[in-house]
Protein backbone atom coordinates (compact mmCIF):
# COMPACT_ATOMS: atom_id res chain seq x y z
CA UNK A 1 0.00 0.00 0.00
CA UNK A 2 1.46 3.39 -0.97
CA UNK A 3 -0.88 6.25 -0.03
CA UNK A 4 -4.41 6.44 1.30
CA UNK A 5 -6.55 9.60 1.16
CA UNK A 6 -9.69 10.14 3.22
CA UNK A 7 -12.15 13.00 2.75
CA UNK A 8 -14.03 14.16 5.83
CA UNK A 9 -16.76 16.77 6.35
CA UNK A 10 -17.26 19.71 8.71
CA UNK A 11 -20.31 19.86 10.96
CA UNK A 12 -22.84 22.39 12.12
CA UNK A 13 -24.87 21.83 15.29
CA UNK A 14 -28.60 22.17 14.55
CA UNK A 15 -29.37 21.94 18.25
CA UNK A 16 -26.79 22.18 20.99
CA UNK A 17 -28.45 21.66 24.36
CA UNK A 18 -25.90 22.00 27.15
CA UNK A 19 -26.76 20.32 30.43
CA UNK A 20 -24.99 20.38 33.78
CA UNK A 21 -21.22 20.30 34.21
CA UNK A 22 -20.17 16.74 35.10
CA UNK A 23 -17.50 15.69 37.58
CA UNK A 24 -15.17 14.81 34.68
CA UNK A 25 -15.20 18.42 33.38
CA UNK A 26 -17.55 17.69 30.45
CA UNK A 27 -21.18 18.74 30.02
CA UNK A 28 -24.02 16.35 29.24
CA UNK A 29 -25.39 17.33 25.86
CA UNK A 30 -28.12 16.90 23.37
CA UNK A 31 -26.08 17.60 20.27
CA UNK A 32 -27.78 17.37 16.87
CA UNK A 33 -24.92 17.19 14.38
CA UNK A 34 -25.29 17.79 10.64
CA UNK A 35 -22.42 17.09 8.22
CA UNK A 36 -21.93 19.70 5.49
CA UNK A 37 -20.07 19.84 2.18
CA UNK A 38 -16.90 21.51 3.40
CA UNK A 39 -14.13 18.93 3.51
CA UNK A 40 -10.63 18.35 4.85
CA UNK A 41 -8.52 15.62 3.25
CA UNK A 42 -5.97 13.53 5.08
CA UNK A 43 -3.42 11.49 3.13
CA UNK A 44 -1.46 8.81 4.97
CA UNK A 45 1.80 7.56 3.45
CA UNK A 46 4.07 4.86 4.91
CA UNK A 47 7.19 6.55 6.33
CA UNK A 48 10.11 5.89 8.68
CA UNK A 49 8.56 8.02 11.44
CA UNK A 50 5.28 9.74 12.39
CA UNK A 51 5.04 13.22 10.89
CA UNK A 52 2.29 15.75 10.13
CA UNK A 53 2.19 18.44 7.45
CA UNK A 54 -0.67 20.88 7.02
CA UNK A 55 -1.60 22.89 3.94
CA UNK A 56 -4.59 25.03 3.03
CA UNK A 57 -6.94 23.66 0.37
CA UNK A 58 -7.09 25.81 -2.79
CA UNK A 59 -9.11 29.01 -2.17
CA UNK A 60 -9.56 28.20 1.54
CA UNK A 61 -8.63 30.95 3.98
CA UNK A 62 -7.68 28.78 6.95
CA UNK A 63 -5.24 29.63 9.74
CA UNK A 64 -2.97 26.62 9.19
CA UNK A 65 -0.28 28.24 11.38
CA UNK A 66 -2.60 27.54 14.37
CA UNK A 67 -2.61 23.79 13.67
CA UNK A 68 0.06 21.78 15.52
CA UNK A 69 2.39 19.66 13.38
CA UNK A 70 3.62 17.78 16.43
CA UNK A 71 2.23 14.71 18.19
CA UNK A 72 -0.51 16.98 19.60
CA UNK A 73 -2.23 17.13 16.24
CA UNK A 74 -5.46 15.17 16.62
CA UNK A 75 -4.68 13.22 13.43
CA UNK A 76 -1.33 12.13 14.92
CA UNK A 77 -3.11 11.02 18.09
CA UNK A 78 -5.47 8.97 15.98
CA UNK A 79 -2.57 7.35 14.10
CA UNK A 80 -0.84 6.40 17.37
CA UNK A 81 -4.07 4.91 18.70
CA UNK A 82 -4.60 2.75 15.60
CA UNK A 83 -0.95 1.57 15.72
CA UNK A 84 -1.26 0.72 19.42
CA UNK A 85 -4.44 -1.28 18.86
CA UNK A 86 -2.92 -3.22 15.95
CA UNK A 87 0.46 -3.71 17.66
CA UNK A 88 2.47 -1.93 14.93
CA UNK A 89 4.75 1.13 14.95
CA UNK A 90 3.04 4.40 13.87
CA UNK A 91 5.34 4.89 10.86
CA UNK A 92 3.24 7.22 8.77
CA UNK A 93 3.39 10.65 7.18
CA UNK A 94 0.06 12.46 7.51
CA UNK A 95 -0.65 15.25 5.04
CA UNK A 96 -3.66 17.36 6.04
CA UNK A 97 -5.29 19.56 3.42
CA UNK A 98 -7.55 21.92 5.33
CA UNK A 99 -10.65 23.75 4.20
CA UNK A 100 -12.48 23.58 7.56
CA UNK A 101 -11.82 26.71 9.66
CA UNK A 102 -9.41 26.21 12.56
CA UNK A 103 -10.96 26.62 16.04
CA UNK A 104 -14.10 27.68 14.17
CA UNK A 105 -16.80 25.51 15.77
CA UNK A 106 -17.02 23.23 12.73
CA UNK A 107 -14.97 20.37 14.24
CA UNK A 108 -12.05 20.48 11.81
CA UNK A 109 -9.58 18.89 14.22
CA UNK A 110 -12.07 16.13 15.02
CA UNK A 111 -12.61 15.62 11.29
CA UNK A 112 -8.86 15.15 10.74
CA UNK A 113 -8.72 12.66 13.61
CA UNK A 114 -11.60 10.68 12.08
CA UNK A 115 -9.90 10.72 8.67
CA UNK A 116 -6.61 9.54 10.17
CA UNK A 117 -8.37 6.67 11.99
CA UNK A 118 -9.86 5.46 8.69
CA UNK A 119 -6.65 6.02 6.69
CA UNK A 120 -4.33 4.29 9.19
CA UNK A 121 -6.70 1.36 9.66
CA UNK A 122 -6.66 0.98 5.86
CA UNK A 123 -2.83 1.11 5.82
CA UNK A 124 -2.16 -1.26 8.71
CA UNK A 125 -5.17 -3.54 9.17
CA UNK A 126 -5.81 -6.71 7.20
CA UNK A 127 -8.39 -5.78 4.51
CA UNK A 128 -9.74 -9.35 4.29
CA UNK A 129 -10.16 -9.99 8.02
CA UNK A 130 -10.02 -6.56 9.67
CA UNK A 131 -9.24 -6.55 13.37
CA UNK A 132 -10.74 -3.08 13.81
CA UNK A 133 -14.47 -2.82 13.14
CA UNK A 134 -16.42 0.36 12.43
CA UNK A 135 -17.58 0.26 16.08
CA UNK A 136 -13.95 0.01 17.24
CA UNK A 137 -13.09 3.13 15.22
CA UNK A 138 -16.11 4.93 16.70
CA UNK A 139 -15.03 4.02 20.22
CA UNK A 140 -11.41 5.08 19.54
CA UNK A 141 -12.74 8.34 18.07
CA UNK A 142 -14.69 9.05 21.26
CA UNK A 143 -11.49 8.59 23.25
CA UNK A 144 -9.77 11.28 21.13
CA UNK A 145 -12.57 13.87 21.30
CA UNK A 146 -16.33 14.16 21.77
CA UNK A 147 -16.97 15.19 18.14
CA UNK A 148 -14.77 12.56 16.44
CA UNK A 149 -17.37 9.75 16.21
CA UNK A 150 -19.75 12.03 14.31
CA UNK A 151 -17.06 12.89 11.74
CA UNK A 152 -16.84 9.13 11.06
CA UNK A 153 -20.62 8.72 10.82
CA UNK A 154 -21.70 11.87 8.94
CA UNK A 155 -25.28 12.58 7.86
CA UNK A 156 -27.46 13.98 10.63
CA UNK A 157 -27.27 12.43 14.08
CA UNK A 158 -28.06 13.12 17.68
CA UNK A 159 -25.23 12.83 20.18
CA UNK A 160 -25.75 12.42 23.92
CA UNK A 161 -23.35 12.04 26.82
CA UNK A 162 -20.36 14.21 25.83
CA UNK A 163 -21.84 14.13 22.31
CA UNK A 164 -20.02 10.90 21.43
CA UNK A 165 -22.98 8.47 21.79
CA UNK A 166 -24.71 8.77 18.45
CA UNK A 167 -28.02 7.82 16.89
CA UNK A 168 -28.67 8.72 13.23
CA UNK A 169 -31.62 11.08 12.69
CA UNK A 170 -33.92 10.59 9.68
CA UNK A 171 -33.76 13.62 7.41
CA UNK A 172 -35.36 14.23 4.00
CA UNK A 173 -33.77 16.10 1.13
CA UNK A 174 -30.91 18.55 1.14
CA UNK A 175 -30.53 21.74 3.15
CA UNK A 176 -28.62 24.74 1.81
CA UNK A 177 -26.35 26.69 4.13
CA UNK A 178 -24.06 29.67 4.23
CA UNK A 179 -21.12 29.74 6.63
CA UNK A 180 -19.46 32.98 7.66
CA UNK A 181 -16.01 32.53 9.14
CA UNK A 182 -14.32 34.93 11.54
CA UNK A 183 -10.75 36.14 11.80
CA UNK A 184 -9.38 34.20 14.80
CA UNK A 185 -10.88 31.21 16.55
CA UNK A 186 -12.60 30.60 19.88
CA UNK A 187 -11.38 28.00 22.37
CA UNK A 188 -14.00 25.31 22.99
CA UNK A 189 -13.23 24.92 26.76
CA UNK A 190 -13.33 28.73 27.16
CA UNK A 191 -16.79 28.92 25.55
CA UNK A 192 -18.16 26.11 27.77
CA UNK A 193 -16.67 27.86 30.82
CA UNK A 194 -18.27 31.17 29.78
CA UNK A 195 -21.62 29.37 29.39
CA UNK A 196 -21.31 28.11 33.00
CA UNK A 197 -20.27 31.57 34.21
CA UNK A 198 -23.22 33.31 32.51
CA UNK A 199 -25.65 30.75 33.94
CA UNK A 200 -24.26 31.26 37.42
CA UNK A 201 -24.36 35.05 37.07
CA UNK A 202 -28.01 34.88 35.97
CA UNK A 203 -28.91 32.38 38.69
CA UNK A 204 -29.94 29.83 36.05
CA UNK A 205 -29.72 26.12 36.77
CA UNK A 206 -28.47 24.08 33.84
CA UNK A 207 -31.52 22.27 32.41
CA UNK A 208 -31.39 18.61 31.44
CA UNK A 209 -31.39 18.99 27.63
CA UNK A 210 -34.04 17.33 25.48
CA UNK A 211 -34.12 16.90 21.72
CA UNK A 212 -36.41 19.45 20.10
CA UNK A 213 -39.52 17.82 18.61
CA UNK A 214 -39.93 20.74 16.18
CA UNK A 215 -36.39 20.19 14.92
CA UNK A 216 -36.87 16.43 14.47
CA UNK A 217 -40.14 16.99 12.56
CA UNK A 218 -38.55 19.64 10.33
CA UNK A 219 -35.68 17.26 9.47
CA UNK A 220 -38.02 14.34 8.76
CA UNK A 221 -40.19 16.55 6.52
CA UNK A 222 -37.23 18.25 4.79
CA UNK A 223 -38.90 21.55 5.76
CA UNK A 224 -36.23 24.25 5.62
CA UNK A 225 -38.49 27.01 6.97
CA UNK A 226 -39.41 24.96 10.04
CA UNK A 227 -35.78 23.90 10.48
CA UNK A 228 -34.67 27.53 10.40
CA UNK A 229 -37.11 28.37 13.18
CA UNK A 230 -36.00 25.39 15.30
CA UNK A 231 -32.21 25.95 15.21
CA UNK A 232 -30.83 26.49 18.72
CA UNK A 233 -27.44 26.69 20.38
CA UNK A 234 -27.05 26.98 24.17
CA UNK A 235 -23.40 28.04 23.67
CA UNK A 236 -24.43 31.04 21.57
CA UNK A 237 -24.78 33.57 24.42
CA UNK A 238 -21.28 32.62 25.61
CA UNK A 239 -19.79 32.88 22.12
CA UNK A 240 -21.46 36.30 21.66
CA UNK A 241 -20.11 37.54 24.99
CA UNK A 242 -16.60 36.46 24.03
CA UNK A 243 -16.94 37.79 20.45
CA UNK A 244 -19.58 40.60 20.40
CA UNK A 245 -19.03 41.30 16.69
CA UNK A 246 -20.84 38.03 15.88
CA UNK A 247 -24.14 39.78 16.70
CA UNK A 248 -23.66 41.93 13.58
CA UNK A 249 -22.78 38.88 11.50
CA UNK A 250 -25.96 37.05 12.58
CA UNK A 251 -28.11 40.15 12.06
CA UNK A 252 -26.67 40.68 8.56
CA UNK A 253 -27.72 37.15 7.53
CA UNK A 254 -31.19 37.49 9.04
CA UNK A 255 -31.68 40.87 7.33
CA UNK A 256 -30.82 39.24 4.01
CA UNK A 257 -33.50 36.57 4.29
CA UNK A 258 -31.82 33.65 6.08
CA UNK A 259 -34.46 31.18 7.34
CA UNK A 260 -32.38 30.73 10.49
CA UNK A 261 -29.07 31.99 11.84
CA UNK A 262 -26.90 30.71 14.65
CA UNK A 263 -23.35 30.33 15.88
CA UNK A 264 -21.95 26.92 14.87
CA UNK A 265 -21.07 25.00 18.05
CA UNK A 266 -18.55 26.94 20.11
CA UNK A 267 -18.08 29.44 17.24
CA UNK A 268 -17.02 31.83 15.93
CA UNK A 269 -18.27 30.57 12.54
CA UNK A 270 -21.91 31.59 11.97
CA UNK A 271 -24.34 29.38 10.03
CA UNK A 272 -27.31 30.59 7.98
CA UNK A 273 -30.00 28.37 6.51
CA UNK A 274 -31.07 29.36 3.00
CA UNK A 275 -34.20 28.55 0.99
CA UNK A 276 -32.36 27.00 -1.96
CA UNK A 277 -28.92 26.60 -3.53
CA UNK A 278 -29.44 29.87 -5.45
CA UNK A 279 -30.50 31.70 -2.30
CA UNK A 280 -27.40 30.37 -0.52
CA UNK A 281 -25.12 31.62 -3.32
CA UNK A 282 -26.80 35.07 -3.21
CA UNK A 283 -26.64 35.22 0.58
CA UNK A 284 -22.95 34.28 0.60
CA UNK A 285 -22.23 37.02 -1.97
CA UNK A 286 -24.22 39.57 0.06
CA UNK A 287 -22.40 38.68 3.29
CA UNK A 288 -19.03 38.88 1.52
CA UNK A 289 -20.00 42.39 0.43
CA UNK A 290 -21.21 43.45 3.87
CA UNK A 291 -17.87 43.26 5.68
CA UNK A 292 -19.29 41.21 8.58
CA UNK A 293 -17.19 38.07 8.14
CA UNK A 294 -13.76 36.97 7.04
CA UNK A 295 -15.26 34.79 4.32
CA UNK A 296 -18.79 33.57 3.55
CA UNK A 297 -19.44 30.51 1.38
CA UNK A 298 -22.31 28.16 0.55
CA UNK A 299 -22.45 24.46 1.43
CA UNK A 300 -25.12 21.77 1.67
CA UNK A 301 -25.98 18.95 4.01
CA UNK A 302 -26.31 16.25 4.98
CA UNK A 303 -23.23 14.55 3.47
CA UNK A 304 -21.50 11.25 4.41
CA UNK A 305 -18.80 11.00 7.08
CA UNK A 306 -15.11 10.13 6.57
CA UNK A 307 -14.78 8.39 3.18
CA UNK A 308 -11.82 6.68 1.50
CA UNK A 309 -11.05 8.26 -1.88
Ligand SMILES: C[C@@](CO)(OP(=O)(O)O)[C@H](O)COP(=O)(O)OP(=O)(O)OC[C@H]1O[C@@H](n2ccc(N)nc2=O)[C@H](O)[C@@H]1O
Pocket residue numbers: 013016025026027028029031104105106107108110144145146147148161162163188189192264265266267
Ligand atom coordinates in the same frame (compact mmCIF):
# COMPACT_ATOMS: atom_id res chain seq x y z
C1 LIG B 1 -18.75 22.49 21.17
C2 LIG B 1 -18.70 21.27 20.29
C3 LIG B 1 -20.10 21.06 19.70
O1 LIG B 1 -20.17 19.98 18.81
O2 LIG B 1 -17.79 21.34 19.19
P1 LIG B 1 -17.01 22.61 18.53
O3 LIG B 1 -18.09 23.59 18.18
O4 LIG B 1 -16.05 23.16 19.53
O5 LIG B 1 -16.34 22.08 17.30
C4 LIG B 1 -18.28 20.01 21.08
O6 LIG B 1 -19.09 19.80 22.20
C5 LIG B 1 -16.81 20.03 21.47
O7 LIG B 1 -16.30 18.79 21.17
P2 LIG B 1 -14.70 18.54 21.04
O8 LIG B 1 -14.07 19.69 20.34
O9 LIG B 1 -14.53 17.17 20.47
O10 LIG B 1 -14.29 18.63 22.53
P3 LIG B 1 -13.40 17.68 23.46
O11 LIG B 1 -12.02 17.65 22.88
O12 LIG B 1 -14.09 16.41 23.74
O13 LIG B 1 -13.39 18.56 24.78
C6 LIG B 1 -12.71 19.80 24.85
C7 LIG B 1 -13.24 20.55 26.05
O14 LIG B 1 -14.57 21.05 25.76
C8 LIG B 1 -15.38 20.99 26.91
N1 LIG B 1 -16.50 20.07 26.66
C9 LIG B 1 -16.54 19.28 25.55
C10 LIG B 1 -17.61 18.44 25.32
C11 LIG B 1 -18.65 18.40 26.26
N2 LIG B 1 -19.70 17.59 26.12
N3 LIG B 1 -18.60 19.18 27.36
C12 LIG B 1 -17.56 20.04 27.57
O15 LIG B 1 -17.54 20.75 28.55
C13 LIG B 1 -14.50 20.51 28.05
O16 LIG B 1 -13.95 21.66 28.65
C14 LIG B 1 -13.40 19.73 27.31
O17 LIG B 1 -12.20 19.68 28.04
Ligand SMILES: Nc1ncnc2c1ncn2[C@@H]1O[C@H](COP(=O)(O)OP(=O)(O)O)[C@@H](O)[C@H]1O
Pocket residue numbers: 066067068072073074075096101102103104105106107108109110112113185186188266267
Ligand atom coordinates in the same frame (compact mmCIF):
# COMPACT_ATOMS: atom_id res chain seq x y z
N1 LIG C 1 -5.82 18.53 12.82
C1 LIG C 1 -6.15 19.63 13.49
N2 LIG C 1 -6.81 20.62 12.88
C2 LIG C 1 -7.18 21.74 13.56
N3 LIG C 1 -6.86 21.98 14.84
C3 LIG C 1 -6.19 21.03 15.50
C4 LIG C 1 -5.82 19.83 14.86
N4 LIG C 1 -5.19 19.07 15.76
C5 LIG C 1 -5.18 19.77 16.90
N5 LIG C 1 -5.77 20.96 16.77
C6 LIG C 1 -5.97 21.96 17.84
O1 LIG C 1 -7.36 21.94 18.19
C7 LIG C 1 -7.88 23.27 18.33
C8 LIG C 1 -9.36 23.28 17.95
O2 LIG C 1 -9.46 22.94 16.62
P1 LIG C 1 -10.78 22.73 15.73
O3 LIG C 1 -11.21 21.33 15.79
O4 LIG C 1 -10.43 23.28 14.39
O5 LIG C 1 -11.84 23.70 16.39
P2 LIG C 1 -13.32 23.54 16.95
O6 LIG C 1 -13.21 22.66 18.18
O7 LIG C 1 -13.75 24.92 17.28
O8 LIG C 1 -14.15 22.94 15.89
C9 LIG C 1 -7.00 24.13 17.44
O9 LIG C 1 -6.88 25.42 17.94
C10 LIG C 1 -5.65 23.40 17.43
O10 LIG C 1 -4.79 23.91 18.42
